[in-house]
Structures are given as structure tokens and as C-alpha cells.
Amino acid sequence: MGRKFFVGGNWKCNGTTDQVDKIVKILNEGQIASTDVVEVVVSPPYVFLPVVKSQLRPEIQVAAQNCWVKKGGAFTGEVSAEMLVNLGVPWVILGHSERRSLLGESNEFVGDKVAYALSQGLKVIACVGETLEQRESGSTMDVVAAQTKAIAERIKDWTNVVVAYEPVWAIGTGKVATPAQAQEVHEELRKWLAANVSAEVAESTRIIYGGSVTGANCKELAAKPDVDGFLVGGASLKPEFIDIINSAT
Numbered sequence: 001m002g003r004k005f006f007v008g009g010n011w012k013c014n015g016t017t018d019q020v021d022k023i024v025k026i027l028n029e030g031q032i033a034s035t036d037v038v039e040v041v042v043s044p045p046y047v048f049l050p051v052v053k054s055q056l057r058p059e060i061q062v063a064a065q066n067c068w069v070k071k072g073g074a075f076t077g078e079v080s081a082e083m084l085v086n087l088g089v090p091w092v093i094l095g096h097s098e099r100r101s102l103l104g105e106s107n108e109f110v111g112d113k114v115a116y117a118l119s120q121g122l123k124v125i126a127c128v129g130e131t132l133e134q135r136e137s138g139s140t141m142d143v144v145a146a147q148t149k150a151i152a153e154r155i156k157d158w159t160n161v162v163v164a165y166e167p168v169w170a171i172g173t174g175k176v177a178t179p180a181q182a183q184e185v186h187e188e189l190r191k192w193l194a195a196n197v198s199a200e201v202a203e204s205t206r207i208i209y210g211g212s213v214t215g216a217n218c219k220e221l222a223a224k225p226d227v228d229g230f231l232v233g234g235a236s237l238k239p240e241f242i243d244i245i246n247s248a249t
């Protein structure tokens with residue numbers, strides 16, 4: 001398969017300087033698999049990005065949790081892709097379900113953000129996922145395909161894209177998807193990429209799972225053939241994140 005395992009830590013809107021110091025210490029002192037085996041990217045809030053980047057061991061990269069949809073300027077409160085590149089931040093999470101639901105980010109807006117971030121040289125963790133209502137109505141794949149299509153219509157090169165399947169009903173709820181549920185959607189997503197982009201992109205693009213991943217459930221999920229890693233929320237703030245990083249070994 002040849003897809004390097006990928007573990008992202010999404011700190012969301014959390015952290016004080018003391019808490020950030022403690023998390024960085026855990027990350028710097030943890031026994032983690034080599035970068036040949038796993039790619040690790042942690043995503044602090046914007047305000048902590050420079051200090052975390054400066055203090056983290058070199059094997060662990062950083063990501064922003066969002067960025068603006070076009071070149072910076074008169075967009076009060078926004079942070080541009082160019083600023084992240086200027087800071088040496090290599091990754092950005094885009095299209096997280098919390099932004100789609102709380103801030104009304106549409107599939108098209110997320111697609112535009114992904115295209116612009118890539119054009120500026122950022123690497124992107126692009127989030128997709130359905131709500132409980134959508135799953136219960138049997139429209140999971142329709143939703144996830146539409147979210148992915150809005151990205152595919154706007155980009156040509158998938159080299160720097162990781163797709164994060166994060167079922168909304170599993171985020172922050174403790175109701176983790178079963179390994180079979182995760183595998184089913186990841187496999188269908190990969191088939192969608194093969195049919196609508198290319199076999200090569202389908203084969204090489206990492207599709208990672210997010211939604212109540214913990215040190216206790218990560219191994220079983222990681223064992224599934226189309227689960228290429230994780231995007232972890234709550235547990236990325238805890239020592240168990242080290243176990244999740246090592247879950248593919």
C-alpha cells in the first residue's frame with residue numbers, strides 16, 4: 001500500500017500557556033515511532049502556533065486549524081495562508097465539521113479554501129463527515145461524496161492532501177465509529193477517488209479517521225486496511241496521544 005500512517009492532533013479552542021507547556025513536554029519526551037513509520041502533526045490554536053513550533057521536537061509538525069479563503073487584506077480577524085507559510089507552518093486543517101456547522105462553511109467555500117491553501121504551498125487535512133441524521137437516513141456516502149467532490153472540482157494535485165473522515169456523531173461524544181463503520185466509509189471514499197479523480201490518487205491519498213479516538217480504541221481502528229491514521233481531538237491533549245501515534249506499529 002505504501003501510505004505512511006498519519007496522526008493529527010486537533011487541539012481545537014483549548015490551552016493556556018501552562019497547559020501548552022505540559023502537552024509539548026509530553027510530545028517531546030514520548031517514545032514515538034520513527035518518521036519512517038508515522039507522520040505526526042499537531043494543531044494548536046493560532047496564538048500558540050509559533051511557540052509550539054519552536055519548542056516541538058523536529059519529528060512533529062504543526063498545523064493551523066483553519067485559514068482564510070484568499071490572499072490576506074481587509075478581512076478582520078482572519079489569518080491568511082501566506083501568513084502560515086511565512087511562519088513556517090506546513091499544514092492546515094480545513095472544513096472541520098465544527099466550522100461547517102457553527103460558521104456555515106459550505107462545501108464550495110471549503111473547496112475554495114483547500115485550493116487556495118494548496119496554491120500557497122500549504123499541505124491540507126481536509127475534513128468530511130456526516131451528521132447522525134444523515135447517517136440514519138442512509139445518506140452518509142452522498143454527503144461525504146459531495147464534500148469531497150467540491151474539493152476535487154477545484155484542485156488538480158492531491159499530493160499534499162490528507163482526507164479526514166470525521167462522522168459528526170462521533171466527534172466529542174465518546175461514540176467512536178466501529179472499525180467496520182470506519183473501514184466501510186474509507187473504502188467507499190477511496191473508490192470514489194478512483195472513479196472521479198484517478199486510481200493513483202485513490203491509492204496514494206491518506207484517509208484518516210476522527211471522532212472519539214482514544215488510546216484504548218486506536219489499535220483496532222488502525223488495523224483496518226483503509227484507515228491510514230487519525231485526526232484526534234480530546235485525546236491529543238493527553239498522554240494517551242503517544243499511544244495513538246504508535247497505534248500502527
Ligand SMILES: O=C(COP(=O)(O)O)NO
Nearest residue numbers: 010171172211212233234
Ligand atoms: O474533531 C475531531 C475529533 O475530536 P474528538 O477526538 O474529541 O472526538 N478531530 O478534528
